Amino acid sequence: MARAAVLHAVGDKELDLRDDVSTIDPGPDQVKVKIKATGVCHSDLSTMTGVLPSAMPTVIGHEGAGVVAEVGDRVTGVRPGDHVVVNWTPDCGECPECLRGEPYLCMTYLAQSFSEPGFTLGDGSPAFGMAGTGTWAEEIVLPRRGVIKIAEDIPFEYAALLGCGIPTGVGAVVNTAKVTPGSTVAVVGAGGVGLSVIQGARIAGASTILAIDPNETKHPIAKRFGATHTATLDDLEQTKGLLTGGAGFDYTFEVVGKSAAIATAWNTTRRGGDVIVVGAGAADDHWSQTAFALLFDGKSLKPSLYGGCDLKRDIPMFVDLWRAGKLDIDSLITRRIGFEDLNDAVRALTNGEVIRQVVVFD
Incomplete structure (x- = not known):
């Protein structure tokens, strides 16, 4: 069981902050990630208000970073213990958009997220993940292409922003x-x-x-x-x-x-x-x-x-810019908060009081 912030219906002002949520078991081409940091983004608010569609109930959050906990039998390139950034628009590599070199337009996994729940609540009922992710949870299961490996010296709260706001x-x-x-x-x-x-x-x-x-x-x-x-x-x-x-x-x-x-x-x-x-x-x-x-x-x-990004190509560039002192990530973070502060964080973002708040999981 893990903590997760669940939206039960579009228009709800308060999220259901639970501690009884489980992920599905990772399939052969999937990866389980223990989330270490996740951003609070306006797109999260847009999901809560219905501007961005999602199946309900849904675990909110799409901008995150963490550590690989498990990998499926066919997964290559990452292994347990690797630090990764969540890619909320993973490319399938086979659709016309991917073959044209436009992975940010790939809808394969996003479409699946409306019919394939990624979580189970404590009462046994299913829950979906925002954009197929749901990073306001301590653990999530993603397609292999939904994670980008990064160096271990990058702080998780910086890495989280590399998953959406910066790209x-x-x-x-x-x-x-x-x-x-x-x-x-x-x-x-x-x-x-x-x-x-x-x-x-x-x-x-x-x-x-x-x-x-x-x-x-x-x-x-x-x-x-x-x-x-x-x-x-x-x-x-x-x-x-x-x-x-x-x-x-x-x-x-x-x-x-x-x-x-x-x-x-x-x-x-x-x-x-x-x-x-x-x-x-x-x-x-x-x-x-x-x-x-x-x-x-x-x-x-x-x-x-998504900034026209291919995160496999662009995250290393963003990291190089950060290392060179040209990309300021730290100043984008208004405050670091705990999971229990998420509803307050939603209010603060709605009122325009902050730039980026980052939930740091213990």
Whole structure:
């Protein structure tokens, strides 16, 4: 039996923090991981509110790291005792998306997560895992491709962020947008992923990085991570005029997950520039643009799911950037908490009081 945070129904404000949850037995191609640290991400909130779908009841959490506890008979490349990062979109290696070199679009294992529960509650009833993971649990079972081996000297709370926030943000810059040195960048939303976008833009050599957020308390934090300027929605047009002569930015990243934020990003981008959608929005939240503007403004609208990452390739790059002092992971962590603090952590994130909270399991 292990501890796990269970959501019984979409819309529940409180998670059921239990100590009687068991994982399924790992199959021949699966790995059991003892979770050591897991992040509290806005996508977790989106699952609780129904913006991101999940089978119910579900163990929340998708951003985590831990130690391999067991491996199936056919598993190679990892063994018990290895330190690993959870990959919440494991690639099957066989679908058209994988064969095209787009593993972040693979739906094989995500689709299975809606019909194959990964946990059993104390009363014997099944429970699913968010995105096929469920890292707000002490133990989880994953496909072999759902874990990425890492060096043992990387702190688990850092490694957890390598599973979602950092790949999503930095990856959007280096993989999706391919930001060039000397370019101008704007970022709509200065939360945890937005700050990773800002870091990515700084690492890529952008000359101007504007952080846009209505919460002015986030502005000095954004500057700490590399933003050269900040703005609220109220003074955005004036700031755009000062920084770009009114033309707009070469690249604008939407990191909120709202149609209104996409509109802001579009209007902040220069003609011929790139609008990169990073935030996970609701299926019924529609954004529209005129056919005239789509053609004659010449702007490119690019989605960036999971930062366009192949974690097998990109986690070593992120680790190298961290070791070189170019990627600040520690400052992204507002506080380290215990499992029993998860409901309070959900409230704090909902209220915009924190960047990233990390649950550290004993």
